[in-house]
Amino acid sequence: MKITKIVENGKIVAYKLENENGMSVQIGTMGAALQRVDLPDGQGGTVNVCLNFEDMADYAGNTLYAGASVAPVAGRIAGSRFAIGNKIYPLTANDRGFSCLHGGTICASFLEWIVMQAYARDGVAKVGLTTILPDDLEGFPGTRIFSATYTLDNENRLTVDYDAVSDRDTYVNMTNHAYFNFSGDFSQSAWNQKLTIAAPNYMQLDEKNWPVGLDSVEDSPFDFREGKTIQAAVDAYPDNVQVVNGKGIDHAFDVREAAVAGEVLLQMEDEASGRGVKIKSTSGQCMVVYSGGFIGDAYKLDGGVQSSDRCAIALECQAFPNAINMPELDPQILEANERYHHTIQYEFMF
Numbered sequence: 001m002k003i004t005k006i007v008e009n010g011k012i013v014a015y016k017l018e019n020e021n022g023m024s025v026q027i028g029t030m031g032a033a034l035q036r037v038d039l040p041d042g043q044g045g046t047v048n049v050c051l052n053f054e055d056m057a058d059y060a061g062n063t064l065y066a067g068a069s070v071a072p073v074a075g076r077i078a079g080s081r082f083a084i085g086n087k088i089y090p091l092t093a094n095d096r097g098f099s100c101l102h103g104g105t106i107c108a109s110f111l112e113w114i115v116m117q118a119y120a121r122d123g124v125a126k127v128g129l130t131t132i133l134p135d136d137l138e139g140f141p142g143t144r145i146f147s148a149t150y151t152l153d154n155e156n157r158l159t160v161d162y163d164a165v166s167d168r169d170t171y172v173n174m175t176n177h178a179y180f181n182f183s184g185d186f187s188q189s190a191w192n193q194k195l196t197i198a199a200p201n202y203m204q205l206d207e208k209n210w211p212v213g214l215d216s217v218e219d220s221p222f223d224f225r226e227g228k229t230i231q232a233a234v235d236a237y238p239d240n241v242q243v244v245n246g247k248g249i250d251h252a253f254d255v256r257e258a259a260v261a262g263e264v265l266l267q268m269e270d271e272a273s274g275r276g277v278k279i280k281s282t283s284g285q286c287m288v289v290y291s292g293g294f295i296g297d298a299y300k301l302d303g304g305v306q307s308s309d310r311c312a313i314a315l316e317c318q319a320f321p322n323a324i325n326m327p328e329l330d331p332q333i334l335e336a337n338e339r340y341h342h343t344i345q346y347e348f349m350f
Helices: 230-236 241-246 256-260
Strands: 002-008 011-018 024-028 033-040 046-048 076-078 081-084 087-090 099-101 114-121 124-133 144-153 157-166 194-197 201-205 211-216 250-254 266-270 275-280 286-290 313-318 339-349
Touching: 002 114, 002 124, 011 114, 011 124, 011 144, 024 144, 033 157, 194 286, 201 241, 241 250, 266 313, 275 313
Parallel strands: none
Antiparallel strands: 002 011, 011 024, 024 033, 033 046, 076 099, 081 087, 114 124, 124 144, 144 157, 157 339, 194 266, 201 211, 201 250, 250 286, 266 275, 275 339, 286 313
């Protein structure tokens, strides 16, 4: 195992974790972001399969939330408000004036995190980072301490542990927002890679992209239980209003049963190369899959490739978005001085 500091202009901006199989990941201090996942290409080299900006400065405030550790809350909060007990908390409406998206304009995704530990020993390479969000930032209650710990092992597993504590009751729903294209060629559509999702239900959205309730995946473009590509799903249901509004898929898939059983929640694979990932989490309730229909062309990616719609797919393991306003979905209220913990395990294949 090996760990290397990445330095730009005299400042540590990232850490590279390497295992003994030729695999490595890069973790940036901005947003505690997963910036690269380099897998062996079978020809003595490696290929990066995680959407990565060519210019490290693009991670600050990037509208894609590429690779970011999302906190305090992932997803949209309908109406930009929620209640804890009898108190209503108005939030910043940073998504078209309708919703609070990913915690508001100033959130952990766009802050420099402090590195608390970084080492390689005992068969793992690990880096741990932390940041603090003050009380009432973007409307959220509590002075909150967030931490993200990335651990790479020799079984090609990257485990991400998210933790939080607060001095007031608050709402927390953390995730990682990495995008993947397992061909390693981000000039090509990721919609042709196979997705298998252990989800009998998905979250329907209204015209404002507010989550409104769970519905069966049966006879819909959201049934990935047997495995298929997003392209095939969209082609089979071209007039589905959920697909049309989302320019593809940007939905939460109910994986609670698989999570409780310790099974794989989602698998994504580029069948041509054999590269892919299996995601597990006993603390996750859903997998949000964003197929990149609104990525756009504003960013230059690794290798000089320009970003484009469909160039990568975001896989976000989390609790249900907007659950705070949908009590039937078991919203995660973090009580004062209690500990929030969420673990995501990525097992990479190559």
